[in-house]
Amino acid sequence: MRYMATYDLMESVRLTSEWYGSTAKALCSHPALGLATNPLVSLTAAWGEVTERSFRRMQVKPAWNINSVVGEDGRDHLVDVIRMVKKPFGDLIHFEVQGRREMPRKVLLVAPMSGHYATLLRSTVVSLLPDCEVYTTDWHNARDIPVSAGKFDVEDYTLYLVEFMKFLGPDTHVIAVCQPAPLTLAATAYLAEEDPEAQPNSLTLIGGPIDPAAAPTEVTDFGRTMTMGQLEHFVLQRVGFKYAGAGRMVYPGLQQLASFMAMNSETHATAFFDQIVRGARGKTNEFDRHNRFYDEYLAVMDMTAEFYLSTVERIFKKREIARDVFTVRGKPVNIGAITDVAVQTVEGANDDISAPGQCVAALDLLTGLDASRKASHLEPGAGHYGIFAGKSWRNNIRPLVLEFIDANMTHDRRRLRFANIRSLHAR
Structure with missing residues (x-):
């Protein structure tokens, strides 16, 4: 109480x-x-x-406020936000551009769940819409989710991503920004063993803590010095009576905001x-x-307590992704099993949240992937937000990501097989 x-x-x-x-x-x-x-x-x-x-x-949860996009024909086309998959803790949404042919580039933008809403990536979505079919994860505020919906931790998060990738099919190009990078890598590895035909064509990891120990920051130092008991005692709270999630244990968004602002x-x-x-x-x-x-x-927005605690313990303290010992429902996830997905990492030279070295560590874990299908980029002078929403993203990183997508769009065998599977299910 x-x-x-x-x-x-x-x-x-x-x-x-x-x-x-x-x-x-x-x-x-x-x-x-x-x-x-x-x-x-x-x-x-x-x-x-x-x-x-x-x-x-x-x-207040911000609106997307993406009303239209200019098409190849030079006309403004209205944009509808369509929920493709609806789940208790997060949805898969599609930015459907009316009156435009389907774009060959299909992009799944995995938004972070680290205290802010998915709309934090609004400018990223706007920059990709003219050239891509854009889908994104839309995570829900934990305070609005009834206790009866159950728990949601890093394993549940990973399985959500697996389901979204399966729904979109193998001709998808996944871009994970910041926090979800290690779990998106794990979800891809999970698919590589469980359903290899549903793997995406490419995976771009932007400023994510694949190996937090590779380049310590204030964020990693906090996770390392605080014990799990201290975190559970001092930063977690139960949602109050005003909300649908009354009684749910959460890591409050206001507390996360205070931490972010204290850093600068x-x-x-x-x-x-x-x-x-x-x-x-x-x-x-x-x-x-x-x-x-x-x-x-x-x-x-608030995060579920189990998601926050499992992120700190398993991603930052035990470094389960970095050590390739992550498990989902008791099943080991072997990152080396990824052999057919091109992977690129992007880091900002001035990133003080996920410092250079943390994200590129993913490439060393991909022992089964040919070197020709790995790429990395370090953006000079860019901070954390600049690598996905600022000038560095617009001028340098976005063109680089689109080139990487174009270079890895030919998986006709897997696409045809997936289309046949969906056709059989439709019958």
Whole structure:
């Protein structure tokens, strides 16, 4: 019960902070104070606006807001978000472009489940849509999932990916961003032994902790120094009475957000101070750079406690993927079994979350894959977000990924076999 009370207390603090901001904005924006010469009035109104918006965004799941895409014919085509596979803890969604022929590149974008929603990859999706059929994982907020839905840990996550890959078929090209990289590698290896005909054509791993010990960061140091008992005692809480998942043990998104912001506290403090000053001068708008970034960055979701704990213990502490001893439902997953999937890794030279060396370690585990089907790229000057959503992604990494996909699109035998299997099932 005390954990539920703590969760509700965090929500009360968030609501109170939002109310303070709203009140300050309303009072100091009142027409009666319009002629005030004291700059403190406009600064307080701007502080209230920024505070209200920031704390409100922590509660709301952002919309994809991808309305249209320009086609090869030069026309704008509307985009529909279609749920292809619906499951309790996450869905497979397709960005269906109306009135456009099906694109030959079919991409499964595996979004991270590390405190933010899949919409964190919105700009990645937008950049791929003109050239690809884009599917992505859409993970659900654990606070909204009833306890009756059961548990969800790293093994369940891996099996979700296996199911999504099977559904899409062998002509798929998988791109895993950050947290899911090691589990996506494991899911591909699982398919290599259980259902080799359903393996994707290619796998691109972007900034993921395949081997966290290869290049320590603050994130890996935290996982190494904290015991599992300490984590369970200090960071987990039970969802409060307000939500459908009441009673479920979770790692709260607000706690994860606090950890992320603490890593770069000076940068965030400067960004918010500058935004308040710009607001006091009337130089902000709904979609300025600050609001676009923080509307997404501050929108956080809870993770199930078992997923968080198993990630820390099995991926970071025991390094089960890096040591190739990962198991799913008691079955060993042999990464060396991957022999027919081209694999590429992408890292950012300035990545302070998954430092260079952590992701490229995947290539050494692929003992059964020919060297000609392995590739790696280190992007100079790029931080963690830049390698999948920033200038480095747009100008350098995205073209590189598309070239890699094009070079590994010819698996006609597996595609034909998969089509025959689906035809038999349809009968």
